[in-house]
Amino acid sequence: xxxxxxxxxxxxxxxxxxxxxxxxxxxxxxxxxxxxxxxxxxxxxxxxxxxxxxxxxxxxxxxxxxxxxxxxxxxxxxxxxxxxxxxxxxxxxxxxxxxxxxxxxxxxxxxxxxxxxxxxxxxxxxxxxxxxxxxxxxxxxxxxxxxxxxxxxxxxxxxxxxxxxxxxxxxxxxxxxxxxxxxxxxxxxxxxxxxxxxxxxxxxxxxxxxxxxxxxxxxxxxxxxxxxxxxxxxxxxxxxxxxxxxxxxxxxxxxxxxxxxxxxxxxxxxxxxxxxxxxxxxxxxxxxxxxxxxxxxxxxxxxxxxxxxxxxxxxxxxxxxxxxxxx
Numbered sequence: 094x095x096x097x098x099x100x101x102x103x104x105x106x107x108x109x110x111x112x113x114x115x116x117x118x119x120x121x122x123x124x125x126x127x128x129x130x131x132x133x134x135x136x137x138x139x140x141x142x143x144x145x146x147x148x149x150x151x152x153x154x155x156x157x158x159x160x161x162x163x164x165x166x167x168x169x170x171x172x173x174x175x176x177x178x179x180x181x182x183x184x185x186x187x188x189x190x191x192x193x194x195x196x197x198x199x200x201x202x203x204x205x206x207x208x209x210x211x212x213x214x215x216x217x218x219x220x221x222x223x224x225x226x227x228x229x230x231x232x233x234x235x236x237x238x239x240x241x242x243x244x245x246x247x248x249x250x251x252x253x254x255x256x257x258x259x260x261x262x263x264x265x266x267x268x269x270x271x272x273x274x275x276x277x278x279x280x281x282x283x284x285x286x287x288x289x290x291x292x293x294x295x296x297x298x299x300x301x302x303x304x305x306x307x308x309x310x311x312x313x314x315x316x317x318x319x320x321x322x323x324x325x326x327x328x329x330x331x332x333x334x335x336x337x338x339x340x341x342x343x344x345x346x347x348x349x350x351x352x353x354x355x356x357x358x359x360x361x362x363x364x365x366x367x368x369x370x371x372x373x374x375x376x377x378x379x380x381x382x383x384x385x386x387x388x389x390x391x392x393x394x395x396x397x398x399x400x401x402x403x404x405x406x407x408x409x410x411x412x413x414x415x416x417x418x419x420x
Contacts, residue, residue: 156302157249157277158325161200162360162381169419172326172382173373174362175389175410176203176253178218179235180225186399188238190406195246197407198414203280203384206235206254212283217387221394232262236274243275249325251304253280256292265295272299278325280304286322293322306330309349313356320357326382327353331365343375350379374416385413 165172177190187204194202207222207230214222232254239250252271259267259281271279278301284292286305293303302325307316309330320327331346346363353361363376364384373383392409396402 156300156325157247158201158302161249162326165200165381170200171377171380171417172200172360172362173198173410173414173417174201174203174251174364174382174384175199175406175413176205176384176386178205178207178221178225178390179238180207180228180230181221181390181394182224183228184230184234184238186402188241189399189403190393191238191242192245193403193406194410195248197410199248199410200382201249201251201277203251203253203386204235204238205386206230206232206252206258208255208258211255215387217391217394221390232258232267236270236276239271239274239276249277250275251278251280252276253282256281256284259284259292264292268292268295268299268301272301276301278302278304280306280328282306286319289322297324304328307353309345313352316353317356320353320359323357323359326360326362327357328384329353329361329363329380331363331367331376343372346376347379350376354379370412370416373413377417383413383417 162172175194177187177194179187181187191202191204205218205222205225207225209222209226211219211222235252242250259279268279279292279296281289281292281303286293289303289305296303303323304325304327305319305323306328307319307330311319329346329350331349350361350363360381362382362384363380364386367373367376367383367385368388373385376383389406389409392405393402396405
């Protein structure tokens with residue numbers, strides 16, 4: 094029996110919130126936790142296997158994310174995962190930055206889809222989203238961008254956005270359209286596992302991973318749940334704050350990543366607060382990848398013209414990738 098659709102989109106949680114383990118909503122409305130119903134597969138046999146993409150006959154097929162982390166492990170390298178905002182300052186620039194990132198050594202790429210009330214984003218990404226929203230970019234623009242990128246690059250591409258946009262577009266429709274375009278994974282910070290069954294099921298059926306976040310406040314039992322439900326890699330949020338905040342003591346990050354690795358074989362990538370090659374290299378001693386968002390966007394916005402942006406991106410990412418090299 095299918096769960097009836099929510100009558101309204103999920104409410105936003107406002108700006109500037111400290112990012113903790115994604116909470117269940119407590120009031121009335123569409124995000125209130127609904128226990129899984131019979132047939133939703135959360136019991137035995139869940140999560141369902143990742144399925145092949147079009148032309149694969151439905152047979153299990155390794156996602157590009159899996160392939161990338163295997164290849165990096167064999168080389169003794171760690172993943173560099175930069176972030177670009179769709180439409181900041183325009184879609185053409187985003188496309189050029191994505192191509193330049195791949196050439197500069199990015200192993201995976203996060204493409205942010207702007208939302209008006211991003212709970213996890215700090216001031217730098219909020220302003221980036223505002224500039225992008227002024228361009229009236231949409232999920233359809235993001236899909237079209239990925240289709241163009243796929244003609245030129247094959248690194249894993251991830252959408253990072255908020256559930257309100259996905260709900261409006263439709264879980265199954267978004268999963269199918271994203272997979273067909275060439276997206277490999279979805280990061281949805283305001284969608285906890287308990288509320289993610291419809292999207293996670295649709296994503297896996299389409300060959301996508303729903304990548305979950307783990308915070309410093311996440312208790313051990315919940316880490317096990319998230320690790321079981323997650324795919325591709327686990328996104329460790331290094332601090333109880335918003336993007337662009339100062340990175341906490343690296344010993345704390347080390348201990349947290351090691352604790353996650355004790356309960357899962359999934360790669361662990363660390364984000365929020367990473368800005369320098371030194372920090373990236375230190376984190377790479379224990380983590381499998383480093384995510385850089387606010388520090389990159391801030392550098393790009395400071396440049397006076399498109400050519401300077403591309404040069405800054407290339408130089409910065411190359412310095413980070415060198416720090417993540419064979420060890």
